[in-house]
């Protein structure tokens with residue numbers, strides 16, 4: 001493992017940095033759109049880049065089921081398969097198994113047994129297997145197999161999932177051989193402070209390139225999430241990149257950057273766009289509302305994206321109401337542009353040591 005992260009500026013606890021992976025150097029804090037099966041819904045690879053994203057996250061486990069590792073191997077990895085030259089993160093897939101209700105899943109200390117959502121066949125994901133899959137896929141950053149306890153689980157259940165996550169972490173390190181790929185450990189612990197401390201300390205004791213916080217933004221109040229981030233960060237090494245998995249909304253991202261988080265991913269901008277929920281600096285716009293039927297103004301007059309420059313709310317309302325695929329595409333484009341624009345502003349504010357001013361400015365808006 002090589003030193004993959006350098007902090008370049010600070011504003012309070014917020015920091016900018018450079019994450020160095022096998023495909024390049026990427027400035028943090030950054031936000032990754034979700035490309036679960038190797039595609040961001042409605043947005044092609046050129047557009048992802050055009051929007052200012054330099055990384056996305058895919059799901060190793062789903063790619064291993066479909067199209068299968070042989071096809072990806074023939075392309076010499078996921079980068080070539082999807083035609084993307086910049087950074088790719090892969091998640092192990094444990095979360096996906098939990099989040100899809102039709103999966104019959106069962107964790108044990110060996111790993112995770114589940115039935116495929118595609119054909120019902122039985123599979124086992126062990127830490128060894130997950131490392132083999134992620135190394136074959138060839139992502140820049142591989143995530144460990146972990147067990148995320150569901151929100152609302154008892155202390156004992158969270159403790160068991162956290163201990164198992166630690167067991168998996170040790171195994172993943174053992175079976176991760178490709179040192180050109182970075183490997184991030186995942187901390188769990190639910191909303192229990194002592195378990196978060198234990199998990200942060202345990203994951204810190206292992207030789208990971210970066211550390212992720214899992215199991216947050218799953219339904220707990222924002223204040224609890226902030227408390228858990230704070231508890232974890234105090235027990236994690238300062239100089240390692242920190243990734244808050246599955247977060248989030250602009251408000252959550254600003255709060256987490258303030259606490260020292262460097263990397264984010266979320267389906268927030270893409271999923272909301274498909275439901276007609278559009279983000280603007282003034283808060284959400286629900287484009288399906290009848291009041292936009294004859295509205296000639298852009299989605300957000302302060303936005304410089306091509307959708308806001310070229311189209312009226314009335315047109316976008318029409319596309320949305322008639323279920324035109326173009327509607328999903330344009331709305332997704334705007335929401336992703338909004339997120340990447342926010343990340344750019346965050347990085348600039350940190351460099352100018354004006355992060356608090358940015359936070360105050362955004363706190364005036366409704367999100």
Ligand SMILES: [Zn+2]
Nearest residue numbers: 303305308334
């Ligand atoms: Zn726009």
